[in-house]
Amino acid sequence: MGKRKLTKQQAWRIQKIQDERSKRSQKRDSKADELLVGGELGDEQEGLIISHFGTQVEVEGTNAERQRCFIRANLPALVTGDRVVFCAGEYAGVVVALHERHTILKRPDPYTGLKPVAANIDQVVVVIAPQPTPYADLIDRYLVAAETAGIEPLLLLNKTDLLDQPELKDTVDEVLEPYKALGYRVVQTSANRADLSALVHVLQDRVSVFVGQSGVGKSSLVNSLLPAAALRTSELSQYNQKGQHTTTTARLFHLPTGGVLIDSPGIREFGLWHMSRAELEQGFREFAPFLGVCRFRDCKHEAEPDCALLAAVDEGRISEARFRSYQILVDALDADRPV
Template sequence: MAKRQLNRRQEWRIQKIQDERAARAAKRAERAEEDLEGGDLGPEQTGLVIAHFGVTVEVEGDDGARVRCNLRANLPALVTGDRVVWRAGKQNNGVIVAQLPRSSELCRPNAHGQLKPVAANVDQLLVVIAPRPEPHANLIDRYLVAAEHAGIPPLLLLNKADLIDDSNATKLDALLTIYRELGYPVLEVSAHNGLAMEQLYAALDGHISVFVGQSGVGKSSLVNKLLPGEDTRVGDLSQATGKGTHTTTTARLFHFPSGGDLIDSPGIREFALAHIERADVEAGFIEFRDLLGCCRFRDCKHEREPGCALLQALENGAVSQQRMDSYRHILSSLPEKTY
């Protein structure tokens, strides 16, 4: 069924309702803060946001205790991974009074095209794929472009390696070989039978990592394997579409016993890049970097222009056809203003 188109008045009414709900939520948070203030808050201390629940967040103090906190009205939106300054109340609650600077943030546009952070202070992005649902280079490249744009090093993680067989082994190997040759780290694991999980632990140790990837690739299963007892919900592949069903509903941060943290973010089937421009896409394809600026024409679109450095690299094999196709597909999906 086609998505129903809303007229401008309907869109205005929906936005008005959302704004009113947000205002009411803010008033409730303000009243809760006033109650805490009246109850004599403790001294300021630092903490880590480990989960977000609407107008409140769960904060882990430096002593490891976890407290549900309200946010002061003048604070920006917080996300999992944020470092904050907070004050404790007397009933296992508290108030966040300041946000500490972020070293990085992972963002994606929301349904209205507005850029929204989904995780903070991440230093490693694990792009999870699997033999089923079948991985597509274009989706992988979207994640890699987003990682390069955010300045977060990526690791390509093939989960469900136990499902590799004669029907898909050749295609998967050809896909992953391209990324290995580009210098991206690639790890093949299986949450089902434990294949190479020790190598995955080692790759996660000492980092704040985020798993991203389409639904059904086994992100929740990996969390359950890496962190027994957390019991992250696992969804089966849809019988109708072959795609995964969404299970994670809020981003949550987990600690590994040996060191390092994992932010498990809600599954998304397609990573939109509407917030970046053409130059950012080009910079996100790391094999293009030495070629950019070398075309005969300054405004070269890398399509059919004579003297195009990228087309020459494609012809001599320095750039793969798969990656060039992804680059063009991503560009075609960007708003016209970015051209």
Template sequence: MSKKKPLSQGQRRRMRANQEKRLQRQDSGNNAPELQDSSLGPEQLGTVISRFGQHADIETESGQIVRCNMRRNIQSLVTGDKVIARLAQDIETGIAGVVEAVHPRHSSLSRPDLYDGIKIIAANIDQILIVSSVVPSFTTQIIDRYLVAAEDTGITPVIILNKIDLISDEERTSIEEALQRYRDIGYPVLKVSSKTGEGIDQIKALLNAKVSVFVGQSGVGKSSLINSMMPDAELLIGDVSENSGLGQHTTTTAKLLHFASGGDLIDSPGVREFALWHLPAERVGWCFIEFRDYLGTCKFRDCKHQNDPGCAITQAFNEGKITEDRYNNYHRIIASLDEQRHARHFRSDTDL
């Protein structure tokens, strides 16, 4: 039997588009008839609490939450978007309004998608809280990857060390030294324990009047930390596996929640971890903020910032102006980009 010829990338894109159109037709066919303009009230401001296919849950300024259809001219709608909506004058059940327009975003959180390129997953975020802990393990490599992603989006990052009640005497000095290195280059760092409550008031003050996103490896206690400040969030807590040392992913639906003490949280499965394979090496270097004074001053334009002669980054490192772990983590990220791109390319060629 002859081997089937693989589909081209164009054929796969068309297949995906056709599948999405069928799903949209099925989704619209299972709902009530489209609301008529004559049945809708005046325009009002709202916020997208969550998105479901061609529908979105909208919270009005009065605190009412209704499920709305989207006008066909709306190209993108994600949790956190500020919108103009019109609600049905007689709201009973099911679809109770229409999203007419979307306000411009002051920030957007995105991730690379194998088929769709850069995909926006949340909007109008003020800060990214990078949560780390000693369980499963404390590592600056993961923190630096999140910092690169945060700097790339232009959203303010804050580093949080959770589970400080579990730090051993042997670990305390090295961890504190690592955290101080981040403070020295301008990043805010907080130490908390969702178990003992230490530092929780500081987090609440930080969250007040802002829209925040929590990110971090599984098992670092993101959900526990959120639940300590928002008991009604009903977020499932994933225990750390005794066998693998890794936590289980527990969040399943992107949604916007309100902290009682003030501020909002966007909790989304799309921000469990950031992939960086879409970033060029030059952009990664810029996202290391202490590199910026030296970028563009190397002897050669195509400098890889390793053993290249006349490298300004390497010289700054040798002079102690760039710390060893940040310098090494930069090179680890650059090395991983080629590996990830190769893996993605191989997958796109073989995934039918």
């Protein structure tokens, strides 16, 4: 299957977005320099990026107070979860330095390439449910994204009240069995039954992000964990006075029971078209012992003789379900990649 080509309208839109971002960046840099030179700012202090709004970021200081800040011109794009140094001001501050990130989660964007969306995440929580039906290739998209970013993944089975239906339970058990065998953590919960103790436990003292297909109950879980989140989002929109849709940007929340949750539709789903076949293979942890062992260095693991992966599948050392999922994702790489 050939690569997906951009239309003239899509190409024009890409250029338009890039031009607008360049103008916003210049405006941001000018304002940040003006504040720094004007001597209107306080001393440097440590901060945490809570969210990103246009040319500004919201920064939380060590005293838990928050302020909108411009970004100094010599800094890269900042994202939610970044730890920074900033100077507070009466109306707006300036971020002057970025601390090293221990992880960075990116997603491919057909208009801007790879886009960083959140930093310093400890675990990616892949949410699934008995309904909509969970599919291995969808789950594996999230696991590959987490594995290749060096972030620990966790499978969260939501809506466990639906497991009372035998046919749904059988489907879920079949889907989850290969992941349990590989050592992936699987946690069960249900926002409908208001029993989130298992989920709360795995979120404590961690920086987590939810991912998963629509309809699995991510929003219900977020609302149950953070009942004031919707109110706070509304307040931010009023503060901005420009109808800012805060749900389009990653936002960091401190959980009342401990830990941090970064919530954003932008990092709930992952495309993988930016990856090469070799990078995709690295996202399947059970493939590691067999990579580079095939007779041919450019083995595609399809029908080549002495293919180590195919032999491992035949011997039961790699599950057939996971290998089928890998093949589906390989086929999607070129089909989904824009040119």
